[in-house]
Amino acid sequence: MLIVMKQGATPEQIANVVATIDEMGYRAAPMPGKQRTSVGLVGNDGRVEASRLEGLAGVAEVIHVSKPYKQVSREWKPEPTQVPLPDGSTVGGRDVVVMAGPCSVESEEQILTAAHQVKAAGATVLRAGAFKPRSSPYAFQGLGIRGLELLALARAETGLMIVTEAMDPHGLELVAESADLIQIGARNMQNYSLLKECGQVGKPIVLKRGLAATIPELLLSAEYILAAGNPNVILCERGVRSFDTTTRNLFDIAAISVVHGLSHLPILADPSHATGHRDMVPPMARAAIAAGADGLLVEMHPNPERAMSDGAQSLFPDQLERMMREITAIAEVIGRSVVTPTGATT
Amino acid sequence: MLIVMKQGATPEQIANVVATIDEMGYRAAPMPGKQRTSVGLVGNDGRVEASRLEGLAGVAEVIHVSKPYKQVSREWKPEPTQVPLPDGSTVGGRDVVVMAGPCSVESEEQILTAAHQVKAAGATVLRAGAFKPRSSPYAFQGLGIRGLELLALARAETGLMIVTEAMDPHGLELVAESADLIQIGARNMQNYSLLKECGQVGKPIVLKRGLAATIPELLLSAEYILAAGNPNVILCERGVRSFDTTTRNLFDIAAISVVHGLSHLPILADPSHATGHRDMVPPMARAAIAAGADGLLVEMHPNPERAMSDGAQSLFPDQLERMMREITAIAEVIGRSVVTPTGATT
Amino acid sequence: MLIVMKQGATPEQIANVVATIDEMGYRAAPMPGKQRTSVGLVGNDGRVEASRLEGLAGVAEVIHVSKPYKQVSREWKPEPTQVPLPDGSTVGGRDVVVMAGPCSVESEEQILTAAHQVKAAGATVLRAGAFKPRSSPYAFQGLGIRGLELLALARAETGLMIVTEAMDPHGLELVAESADLIQIGARNMQNYSLLKECGQVGKPIVLKRGLAATIPELLLSAEYILAAGNPNVILCERGVRSFDTTTRNLFDIAAISVVHGLSHLPILADPSHATGHRDMVPPMARAAIAAGADGLLVEMHPNPERAMSDGAQSLFPDQLERMMREITAIAEVIGRSVVTPTGATT
Amino acid sequence: MLIVMKQGATPEQIANVVATIDEMGYRAAPMPGKQRTSVGLVGNDGRVEASRLEGLAGVAEVIHVSKPYKQVSREWKPEPTQVPLPDGSTVGGRDVVVMAGPCSVESEEQILTAAHQVKAAGATVLRAGAFKPRSSPYAFQGLGIRGLELLALARAETGLMIVTEAMDPHGLELVAESADLIQIGARNMQNYSLLKECGQVGKPIVLKRGLAATIPELLLSAEYILAAGNPNVILCERGVRSFDTTTRNLFDIAAISVVHGLSHLPILADPSHATGHRDMVPPMARAAIAAGADGLLVEMHPNPERAMSDGAQSLFPDQLERMMREITAIAEVIGRSVVTPTGATT
Numbered sequence A, B, C, D: 001m002l003i004v005m006k007q008g009a010t011p012e013q014i015a016n017v018v019a020t021i022d023e024m025g026y027r028a029a030p031m032p033g034k035q036r037t038s039v040g041l042v043g044n045d046g047r048v049e050a051s052r053l054e055g056l057a058g059v060a061e062v063i064h065v066s067k068p069y070k071q072v073s074r075e076w077k078p079e080p081t082q083v084p085l086p087d088g089s090t091v092g093g094r095d096v097v098v099m100a101g102p103c104s105v106e107s108e109e110q111i112l113t114a115a116h117q118v119k120a121a122g123a124t125v126l127r128a129g130a131f132k133p134r135s136s137p138y139a140f141q142g143l144g145i146r147g148l149e150l151l152a153l154a155r156a157e158t159g160l161m162i163v164t165e166a167m168d169p170h171g172l173e174l175v176a177e178s179a180d181l182i183q184i185g186a187r188n189m190q191n192y193s194l195l196k197e198c199g200q201v202g203k204p205i206v207l208k209r210g211l212a213a214t215i216p217e218l219l220l221s222a223e224y225i226l227a228a229g230n231p232n233v234i235l236c237e238r239g240v241r242s243f244d245t246t247t248r249n250l251f252d253i254a255a256i257s258v259v260h261g262l263s264h265l266p267i268l269a270d271p272s273h274a275t276g277h278r279d280m281v282p283p284m285a286r287a288a289i290a291a292g293a294d295g296l297l298v299e300m301h302p303n304p305e306r307a308m309s310d311g312a313q314s315l316f317p318d319q320l321e322r323m324m325r326e327i328t329a330i331a332e333v334i335g336r337s338v339v340t341p342t343g344a345t346t
Helices: A009-022 A050-054 A108-121 A145-158 A167-179 A192-198 A216-228 A254-263 A271-275 A278-291 A319-332 B011-023 B050-054 B108-121 B145-158 B169-178 B190-200 B215-227 B254-262 B271-275 B276-293 B317-333 C011-024 C050-054 C106-120 C147-158 C169-178 C190-199 C213-226 C252-260 C271-276 C278-291 C315-331 D011-023 D050-054 D106-122 D146-160 D168-178 D190-197 D214-228 D253-264 D270-274 D277-290 D317-333
Strands: A002-007 A027-032 A035-042 A059-063 A095-101 A123-127 A159-164 A183-185 A205-208 A233-237 A267-269 A295-299 B001-004 B026-030 B037-042 B060-061 B095-101 B125-127 B161-165 B181-183 B207-210 B233-237 B267-269 B295-298 C002-005 C027-032 C037-042 C059-064 C096-103 C125-127 C161-165 C181-182 C204-206 C233-237 C267-269 C295-298 D002-004 D026-031 D037-042 D058-065 D095-101 D125-127 D161-165 D181-185 D204-209 D233-237 D267-269 D293-299
Touching: A002 D146, A009 A035, A027 C059, A027 C125, A027 D026, A035 D002, A050 A059, A095 A108, A095 A319, A108 A123, A108 A145, A108 A319, A108 D233, A123 A295, A145 A159, A145 B295, A159 A167, A159 C011, A167 A192, A167 D002, A183 A192, A192 A216, A192 A267, A192 D050, A205 A216, A205 D277, A216 A233, A233 A254, A233 C002, A254 A278, A254 C271, A267 A278, A267 D002, A271 A278, A271 B207, A271 C233, A271 C252, A271 C278, A271 D277, A278 A295, A278 A319, A278 C252, A278 D267, A295 A319, A295 B169, A295 C271, A319 C315, B001 B233, B001 B295, B011 B026, B011 B037, B011 B050, B011 C271, B026 C027, B050 B060, B050 D161, B060 C271, B108 B125, B108 B145, B108 B317, B125 B145, B145 B169, B145 D277, B161 B169, B169 B181, B169 B190, B169 D011, B169 D050, B181 C027, B190 B215, B207 C161, B207 D204, B215 D146, B233 B254, B233 D204, B254 B267, B254 B276, B254 D270, B254 D277, B267 B276, B267 C252, B267 D233, B271 B295, B271 D253, B276 B317, B276 C106, B276 D253, C002 C011, C002 C278, C002 D317, C011 C027, C011 C037, C011 C050, C059 D095, C059 D214, C096 C106, C096 C315, C096 D146, C106 C125, C106 C147, C125 C295, C147 C161, C147 C267, C161 C169, C169 C190, C181 C190, C190 C213, C213 C233, C213 C252, C213 C315, C252 C267, C252 C278, C267 C278, C271 C278, C278 C295, C278 C315, D002 D317, D011 D026, D011 D050, D050 D058, D058 D168, D095 D106, D106 D317, D125 D146, D125 D293, D146 D168, D168 D190, D190 D214, D190 D317, D204 D253, D214 D233, D214 D253, D253 D267, D253 D277, D267 D277, D277 D293, D277 D317, D293 D317
Parallel strands: A095 A123, A095 A295, A123 A159, A159 A183, A183 A205, A205 A233, A233 A267, A267 A295, B095 B125, B095 B295, B125 B161, B161 B181, B181 B207, B207 B233, B233 B267, B267 B295, C096 C125, C096 C295, C125 C161, C161 C181, C181 C204, C204 C233, C233 C267, C267 C295, D095 D125, D095 D293, D125 D161, D161 D181, D181 D204, D204 D233, D233 D267, D267 D293
Antiparallel strands: A002 A035, A002 A059, A027 A035, B001 B037, B001 B060, B026 B037, C002 C037, C002 C059, C027 C037, D002 D037, D002 D058, D026 D037
């Protein structure tokens, strides 16, 4: 940490910064410069309360040199984390894992049809919400426990793995019992009580990036889960808020490269929420795989025109099939391999 | 709702939109225009799933005419909501209510000293966190239940009212027992499970705007609380995320006017989190009152240089006193009146 | 255009809106709804001054149904514009055109070396700035006319085509004489005086998206050029401003799909400015091609560690070669073809 | 400047950074830390090309300690700049200067009526555009030279000073001849060719903040003007782009405090463009003055419902009068004084 003093800072002010750092239990290293003095804080263990130094008289700025996260950092663990899935494939290695399905579980017929179509297209994980976070209290909120039962049925019928969202501690318990992967939604990325409980469960967590979360904040939220005991975290870029509302969100595809640089955790892309428009999903899915994403989370509905939520961004079944063929070819160009329902690639 | 067709939309595509609207139980009103046809959806009760229409062939855009929120809307209830506080003052009328105090409860001595200073400066509500949401799992997370006990002690000693944050259902129960107002933090603005429980408690809720929440989204989150039974919601603008990181957040002061236009709910300003810099708090507090805010939420610490969190944005006690004098004069210019500890103004 | 009235709007206010629309020369179509009345403005020719209606008493909102741009719209001209280049290739058809080179022309040796490396890697256009817009008045501002002469020399030596930036009317004249394509930088996207002059020159214009420009604004700026007489406009996505400063800008890759949906104009991607980090350029270049970009604008420097500007985002020559191989394979997956120096593909 | 190395950086990589700094003509000060080594660059004169260092192997990040601007900095000149106006008042001292008038000059009758109303309300500067930058090439672009003539006539009739916008070098010459202050619009904030020419004219420049410009970038644009010879620059906050489109822009009121902290230059607020809604202008004007703005730039039209541009954000004449009374009272609370047409306050 570097404490930059104002140009006219007095020797007393500098001495006070040094004394405060001492008192906090770290070592101060003053560095007089051409225009101003800076004071280095040496020995930062990631727990320094910078705000205390920022407000001292004569201080212009406090600059963070160490990263606030630890266990999720690639400097902490250089080799990529490979999250193992029940079918023997992994997220974070050579495999590319595709999770597809409708926004919500709507009925037995709908979810079984969807599951068969997802499997036929070549994806290995079925996604669908039983508990739905909706901006409006009057919108469809999901089938709840009945939705989880139908997902279990779809797994039994097709052999697909299941990923679905948990919104609160009680829901987490239920989802952890019946799903293969647990999704934490964008709106709950900084619901720290929930994140701590995710550290206690034995299933992989798909942690979606918050609507306006920076990558370091996403990594800090993952750190909560790792620090609480669960190393199997899969991040997911799903678009961020921007000034341009032509698309539902702004797909921050570079997040894939940034995460791969800073962290050993794998990262998926969700081109459906990132764009909000069905026709943009296939090109953005291709782009994500070309950029090195470890997998995809995409919405497909047997009949998007009758979907109870997110119909506009749900693929038609035949669009999913074409998309799978294209990304399979692109993955090969960069030495990756899309996992198919017959088992993990090797 | 208006469904705008593409320029080359076929009669069949238009007929399909009309049929879908019929099937959804609303009335379709096609309007041929110079360049393109639009189809009005008449009878929207706020539950229309727009996404289903957006994805239909030939549709260029779906435009929302009705607002998605209801009970919080000024069209629903024209006169301003006045949330009653235990001292007889109200938030949302002529009164301007100031809530001040440290970021966190740190110790008995610290919180009692702060409470006396807050009272001396002329504010009526003591703010301080017992449960702290922190980006890093390694940062100070608050004193928890012991913090709530110390806040109760501060109230007993000074007569100040207490506002403090709840982060999850269990914490909400505890806070609801001991505080006068319950704060829901920015990161939990879309924690719908928590919002629903806020509807069950009998105390006023201070709902802070999410980091990148639009005003309509803030209103929808308030709608969750009203719909669940609690009409006493006080909104709070605390700065939003922006591309300019010179300040901690971007203080969206116009939100005060926007909320007053769209809703009957009162709105506070939190200039401390909005700027992150102690020296900007007094000018921004003055600005908020001049703009018509119904109150303030500000951080003050007996000794900001030793604060365990948010020291840089905490006022010194004498800064709070000067700020109170200035906003009292400004409130008078626009016909408002700052409430003092001796009781509500009349 | 749809004028949405407030819920309690009086018949007089509605009549006033109708009268104003009449006075403006259009037809008004009032539509009473369940909750409120809307008034359609029929006959919008794109010149309606919406602001006049927004401010009328009783008006809640004015909603734009028509797009403000015309000639650039895909509805105006459904088939894609193919901008012809001197080597016989086109931007906007099956060809994928790569423009590469250093940020600035620095010296004869540097630009000639760069040109030979660009050609060896398989790109067909050399990019380099002679006139440089720099945030600081004290930073290197380019070699000016001498830079243009060196670019002409590089073309003579290698046969590469040249693209370089013009910043003002005088510079535009000079650049138009010596370059094959003229670049208008992001900071000048709304320099309307300059755009109008671009309409007068006979060379293709590469129009970069402004730092915080929406796609409709980018299209309107292109419309200025088309309206002034030059149909050969190539758009370029180069990242937009965001709250996350981990990357230099936020690469809005979905802009490629959005532009292809709304307009017939071709669009390039500039992954160098979009990310600011050399190591992110190849994955983002692959992603752009996978998403359907019509070409790339990338920075490469013979010796990035000694570059006078943008060194951190400039590829090493061997990185460019590898990138060209990867994007060539990806282009084939989606039926496109990267143009090489030996001539246009067919 | 601080070059932060990656955790596993090798001694060779560190040595290379040191050597590069030496070669660039500065002194390198390596600082081994607990987790990583940093290298200080000592002697930074503001011309260091950071990008060259960012890209070196083993470098994690380059941190800027010095500010890139100089002459505009408060560290360079601690006392506030007071820009003198022809009527004897100054912008940047105790005086608060109000500039009001219509968006565009539309006709002799309109501008003369507006000028008399502005004077009657108590403002001293008439604003109105002769050259209008419009997003669409088909929108009204201003009366041009005829507009300047009408502004001169309004000055002759009322004694008000005139501020109007210049969009290009030729327009700048014309405006400099006839106006008292020259406005550079938001879209041209980084039109460096134009800024350099502003340095040559002898009139004060009102430099509006770009739509997505950070404060440091705004200051760097002002630096262009000062560096070219004109010290009389008045900054203007007019709202920035944000994800929330409820208001036209997001009024960054804290920019007033930030600029006053970093620079000696004065700053105005433009609540009309900042919000886009007439009814929000008075509360935001009050807020700006309460926050310490050195003046206001507001739109008022004799008949906003017939304005040719920006009608929805133009005040009615009586709204301007009331606003002037309110801000006069608020200015007094903080020891400032609104200048009236009878002459500067003292």
